[in-house]
Amino acid sequence: MRDFRADSTSTIARGHRFPAAHARKRTRLDAKFMALGSLWWLLVLARSRMIPHPSILELAGCVLLISIATIAPVRRPHARSYTFAEPALFGVLLWTGPLCAGIAGLLGTYLAARFSPLLQGRRAEARQAGMRMVVACLAAGGGWLRPLADRASSRFPEIPPEAAYGAIAAGAFTLSIFLLATLLPWRTGGERARERREAQYIGRVVFAAGMTPVLLLYPFSARSEAGVVLCVAAFWVMGARVLGLEAEVDGLRDQAKTATAIGAAGITDHGGSADPAPLLRHFLELANEYIHADRAIIWLLDEQAKEFELVAACPDAGAFGGRRYGLVDGLIGLAAAQDRVRVVADASRAPGREGRREEPEAWLLYPLAVEGRLLGVAQWIRPSTRPFTLAEAKPLATLVPQAALALEHMRQRAAIHALAATDGLTGLWNQRKMREVLRDEMSRATRYYRPVAILMMDVDNFKSYNDTYGHPMGDLLLKRFAGILRSGIRSQDRVGRFGGEEFLAILPETGLEEAALLAERIRARAEAESYVVINGERAYRTVSIGIAAYPAHSADAVALLAAADEALYRAKRAGKNRVGTALALSGGWSTPVGES
Secondary structure, eight states: OOOTTSOTTSOBOTTSSSBHHHHHHHHHHHHHHHHHHHHHHHHHHHHOSSSOOOOHHHHHHHHHHHHHHHHSOSBOOTTOOBOSHHHHHHHHHHHHOHHHHHHHHHHHHHHHHHHOGGGTTOHHHHHHHHHHHHHHHHHHTSTTHHHHHHHHHHHSTTSOHHHHHHHHHHHHHHHHHHHHHHHSOOOOSSOOHHHHHHHHHHHHHHHHHHHHHHHHHGGGTTTOHHHHHHHHHHHHHHHHHHHHHHHHHHHHHHHHHHHHHHHHHHHSOOTTOOOOHHHHHHHHHHHTTTSOOSEEEEEEEETTTTEEEEEEEESOOGGGTTOEEETTSHHHHHHHHHTSOEEESOGGGSTTOTTOOOOOEEEEEEEEEETTEEEEEEEEEEETTSOOOTTTTTTHHHHHHHHHHHHHHHHHHHHHHHHHTBOTTTSSBOHHHHHHHHHHHHHHHHHHTOOEEEEEEEETTHHHHHHHHOHHHHHHHHHHHHHHHHHHSOTTOEEEEEETTEEEEEEETOOHHHHHHHHHHHHHHHHHHOEEEETTEEEEOOEEEEEEEETTTOSSHHHHHHHHHHHHHHHHHTTSSOEEEOTTTTSSEEOOTTOO
């Protein structure tokens, strides 16, 4: 049996070995066979003179009662709905007899499933449940129950005959209901074992709550039948209200816990990481407690490209991996434009998707937005045999905004971390960040015995440049040199402004010889390109560079910086515009190309 991590593109129904289409066919056949059997038994009862025949008015009232009970949900968790239709039909059986109850059950459930918009997406389920009720009603309404009740009443005189008959009929009715539900279950083609267990528990609670007032008040029906019926109806209304409020309180409590967990994940400091995937995947896992889907995906808006890109998925992206959607393209773009939850019964039939060989899937789309600003779209997917409902999406009204807020907080913290680690003038990392990176690289190098080199660079005669041309021109020169460094280093290298006119480059997986070649290229480019145009003329400045490396010079980050700094100042004392190497290895410096 597969769990939430199963591939939703498969049509194999979890919990049953029936494909979804075969499951729907089997449930239709079950309902038809039960309907034919019920009609045959009703005809037998109609020809019998021992069974009381109802009047037209009585029958119409019972049909209306069963229709209303079938439509009105007591609890509606996930894609299922639980009603008092079975207790109502049992009450009709006790007060009017099996013939009226059977006809009312057949007509009432059929009319409700056929014409009520409240049963959209659950019509087949309502029909099959109605057939089960009718079969159970006819099984419990046979003439063999009354002699059993009379025998039990004579053996136990303290038990009234009506109470004994009600108890025996209730036992037969309940046994028939659960036996039929076990032998002929409703096959959705996608429910998990945990969902089925939860559905069975809720169904039994609702059934017991509806049967209790019928059994308690039926013995008094001989005195005042109308009063008993009104009391039973009042009990049903109060019971439905209590069960509904209990479910609502439980749901709100669970939603509060989930929202708290999402909020806690949102305010957790991730070290300045801007990757939202772990946070959003955590949100999808929490939301799965309320939206039972085979796959869940988060699409975030790339504001520069004006496209939605897949950022997080649970359990995986499946066929959606690598896709991108335009801001106004497809169902994703439409849901984002409408800025409200969107339920799609069959995405394969949506406009623009005709002709594609896709499994029929139900989608639930919910935009993520903060203060009117769109961040992305959350998507839930499962087979079209179990379409989503707006009632099922109600918990998302609390969870999705919380997730969007957590995502925005994460982005803001990442931006704050970036500002704290960035030099305001050049846009490079600052000294604090560079020292932190160097410690990490040294730790990694010593752990795996890999080399690492650093370049300490200083703009030559920068003070005189400021004195001659002014500080604004000096700032432009530093920006110019920062641009040379960005384009001159490799993707795995790190570069930052170390203070004033000093810059530091950290070169992982780099030995001294390779570092010297890179330093020479930087020096040569600075000599040719490090200038600012002032009054139509180029004002140049060169740079001097000092090199130090692990393991040649030191295994300590502070000592390595000191070695590179010492090599830099020896290069400056030797005439500037040079590349110098720490004394521990060569004790000298290189001469620029073209100089002797």
